[in-house]
Amino acid sequence: MKKLISFLPVFAILAFCYYAFQIYTRLSPSTVNGLVFLPYLLALFTLLSAIHFKRSGILFYALLIILFYAVLKYASPLENIISTVLAIILCILLISYTLIPERGIFTQNNLNAFFIFFLILGVAFFTATQAPTWESFLLTEWLPAKYFDWTVLSQTSLIFSSFGFIGLLIVFALRPSPFTASAIGILLLLIIQLHFGKTEKSLLILSSGALLLCLYAVIQESWRMAYLDELTGLPGRRALKEKFNELHGTYSVAMLDVDHFKKFNDTYGHDVGDSVLRMIASKISQVSGGGSAYRYGGEEFSVVFPNKDKQLAKIHLELLREQIASQNFVVNRENRRSKAAKTKLKKKKTVQITISIGLADSIEKKNHTLSSPWEVLKLADKALYRAKKKGRNCISI
Numbered sequence: 001m002k003k004l005i006s007f008l009p010v011f012a013i014l015a016f017c018y019y020a021f022q023i024y025t026r027l028s029p030s031t032v033n034g035l036v037f038l039p040y041l042l043a044l045f046t047l048l049s050a051i052h053f054k055r056s057g058i059l060f061y062a063l064l065i066i067l068f069y070a071v072l073k074y075a076s077p078l079e080n081i082i083s084t085v086l087a088i089i090l091c092i093l094l095i096s097y098t099l100i101p102e103r104g105i106f107t108q109n110n111l112n113a114f115f116i117f118f119l120i121l122g123v124a125f126f127t128a129t130q131a132p133t134w135e136s137f138l139l140t141e142w143l144p145a146k147y148f149d150w151t152v153l154s155q156t157s158l159i160f161s162s163f164g165f166i167g168l169l170i171v172f173a174l175r176p177s178p179f180t181a182s183a184i185g186i187l188l189l190l191i192i193q194l195h196f197g198k199t200e201k202s203l204l205i206l207s208s209g210a211l212l213l214c215l216y217a218v219i220q221e222s223w224r225m226a227y228l229d230e231l232t233g234l235p236g237r238r239a240l241k242e243k244f245n246e247l248h249g250t251y252s253v254a255m256l257d258v259d260h261f262k263k264f265n266d267t268y269g270h271d272v273g274d275s276v277l278r279m280i281a282s283k284i285s286q287v288s289g290g291g292s293a294y295r296y297g298g299e300e301f302s303v304v305f306p307n308k309d310k311q312l313a314k315i316h317l318e319l320l321r322e323q324i325a326s327q328n329f330v331v332n333r334e335n336r337r338s339k340a341a342k343t344k345l346k347k348k349k350t351v352q353i354t355i356s357i358g359l360a361d362s363i364e365k366k367n368h369t370l371s372s373p374w375e376v377l378k379l380a381d382k383a384l385y386r387a388k389k390k391g392r393n394c395i396s397i
Contacts (some may be wrong), residue, residue, distance in 0.1 A: 006172075006176060006177065006178045006180075006181040007181050007184075009178070009181075009182075009213070009216045010181050010182065010184065010185035010213065013185060013209050013212050013213055013216070014185065014188065014189070014209070016209065017189065017205050017206060017209040018176065020205045021201065021205060024205065029386060034206065035204055036200075038204065039041075039203070039204060039207045039208050039211065042207075042208055042211035042212065042215070043062060043065070043066050043069075043211055043269060044368055045215070046062045046211050046214045046218070047059065047062050048056070048216055049215065049218045050062060050105075050214070050218060051105055051317055053218055053222050053225075054102075054105050055102065055105075055217075055221055056097075056100075056102060056103065056105050056113070057097050057098065057100065057102060057179060058179070058214050058216075058217050058218055058221070059105065060093065060097040060113065060117065060178060060220065061094070061097065061182070061183065061186055061214050061217070062211065062214050064090060064093060064094070064186075064190070065186065065190065065207060065210045065211055065214070066269050067086075067121070067191050068086060068090070068193060068207070069203060069207045071086060072193065072194075072197065072198045073198060073201060073203055077215050080139060080152070080153075080154055081138060081139060083152075083153060083154070083194045083197075084138050084139065084153075084154045084156050084157045085138070086194060087153070087156075087157035087158075087160050087161055087194060088138075088156070088157075088160050088193065089120050089121070090161075090164070090187065090190055091160045091161060091163065091164030091167075091187070092120065092164075092190070093117065093170065093189055094164060094183050094186065095164060095167050095168060095171070096116070097113070098168065098171055098179070098180055098183045099171065100113060104118060136153070136271065137226060138156050139154050139156065140155070140156065141155055142155050142156075142159070142171050151195050152197065153191075153194060153195055157191075157194065161187070161191045164187055165184065165187060165188070168180060168183050168184045168187060169184065172184065172260070177220075178216065178217055178220035178221075178246060179217050179220070179221065182213040182214065182216060182217040182339050184212075185209075185213045186210045186213050186214070189206045189210045189213070190206070190210060193206040193207065193210075199307065209298075226238060227239045229281075229295040231274060231277060231278065231281075231295075232277055232278055232280075232281035233278075233281065233285075234281045234284070234285060234293055234295040234301070235292075235294045235295070236294065236295055237292060237294070237295075237296065237297065240294040240296070240302055240304070243292060243294070243304055244304075244372075244374065244377075246306075246374035247304070247306060247362075247373050249307065249309065249362070250307060250308070250309055250361065250362055250363060250374075251304065251306045251307065251361065251362050251373070251376070252304070252305040252308050252309060252310045252312075252313035252359060252360065252361040252362075253302065253303070253304055253305075253306060253359075253360060253361070253373060253376045253380045254291075254302065254303040254304075254305070254313065254317055254354050254357055254358065254359045254380055255296065255300060255301075255302055255357070255358045255359075255377070255379050255380040255381050255383070255384040256284065256300065256303065256356070256357050256358075256361075256384075257299055257300050257301075257303040257355060257357075257384055257388070258276065258299040258300070258353065258354075258355055259279055259353075259354045259355060259356055259388075259392040259393060260392075261273065261276070261298075261299040261354070264276065264351075264353075268331055272331055274318050275329075276329060276353055279298065279327070279329060279353070280301070280324060280353065280355065281293070281301070283320065283323055283324050283327070284303065284320065285302050286319050287303055287316055287317070288316045288319060288320075289308060289312070289313065289315070289316030290306065290307075290308070291303045291304065291305045291313070291316060291317075292304045292306075302377070302380075303317070304373075308361075309361045309363060310359045310360060310361040310397050313359060313361070314359055314395055314397060317357050317359060317395055318395060320359060321354075321355060321393070321394075321395060324353060324354065324355055325352065325353075325354045325355075325393060327352050327353065328350040328351075328352065329350060329352070329353050329377060330349070330350055331349045331350070332352055354392060354393035355393070356384060356387040356388050356393060356394060356395075356396075357383075357384065357387060357391045357394070357395040357396070358380045358381060358382065358383030358384025358385065358387055358395075358396050358397075359380055359395060359396070359397045360376050360377075360379035360380040360382075360383055361376065361384055361397065362376055383396040383397055384396065
């Protein structure tokens with residue numbers, strides 16, 4: 001279900017484009033004349049946003065959209081070979097730049113990506129203008145033409161588009177993100193744009209829709225950078241602060257800490273420690289009872305239970321603690337820091353990871369409501385200290 005949420009803005013923009021097609025002819029000439037500048041403004045804003053947030057993938061998406069707009073608007077006439085070549089480079093570059101790790105804008109890796117981008121454009125330009133002998137291969141009718149009389153696109157265009165769409169769906173299934181969802185939406189919009197050709201209506205509406213998807217991806221990426229912890233994927237301190245602003249009435253706050261984590265890091269190394277934190281975060285994110293999980297910092301996590309006192313919240317936290325304690329964590333790397341530094345750990349060595357939990361709620365013993373969630377957090381932190389003194393792997397309230 002969470003994966004599908006990434007597609008909601010994509011569906012919304014596709015629906016908006018369909019609606020805009022329906023009402024376009026009813027717009028006044030002055031409105032149409034004003035809207036002509038919309039793709040240019042969106043393109044400029046998208047490029048500046050991508051550069052500001054150092055999102056190279058979105059920058060390349062925007063460049064692709066601008067390329068499509070320029071070719072469709074200024075190529076005369078728009079031959080079938082041109083639309084075929086555009087469809088091919090669209091699918092190749094979209095998948096490529098979706099898979100390339102994000103490493104800023106003006107880096108060595110991105111200079112290589114820019115080189116590939118312009119190299120492919122050069123090959124495409126040569127193919128479309130010089131008519132090499134193998135050009136006819138791209139326009140081959142692989143299947144009976146009667147099945148494709150609904151579009152002016154070549155069968156090669158549709159085949160590449162289908163493979164590109166399936167490829168992006170596979171990437172999304174493996175690494176779901178708004179970024180990949182936007183790539184799927186951009187592919188659909190630009191292929192539809194090729195289908196309609198160089199009409200003023202399709203250029204305005206579909207190019208604007210594709211650029212809006214780029215802006216959506218920029219916004220989502222900036223939100224992720226601000227609110228999500230990069231290592232664990234859990235919301236961070238800023239998200240917890242905003243959650244506290246929403247709390248009122250009865251609620252509970254828990255502080256969770258990985259037991260003996262420093263010793264674990266010293267023994268097995270920080271890479272294995274990071275794997276432990278990711279495993280713990282995965283378990284905490286699935287806490288029952290409507291709890292919201294956050295990474296507080298280091299090996300500490302927080303869980304907030306709205307509308308639950310600490311007695312009810314303790315039931316769900318106890319289940320979580322037992323699940324983590326029963327999970328065998330596999331360690332398989334060289335022990336470099338222990339006394340036996342020259343020995344290696346046995347393959348598939350398993351260790352037990354446990355957590356200690358401190359829990360407090362917004363109601364004190366004398367039935368007095370605390371004035372701030374931060375006060376409840378401090379009480380939970382004190383309870384966590386008591387849990388560690390009691391021997392760890394337990395809950396204290």
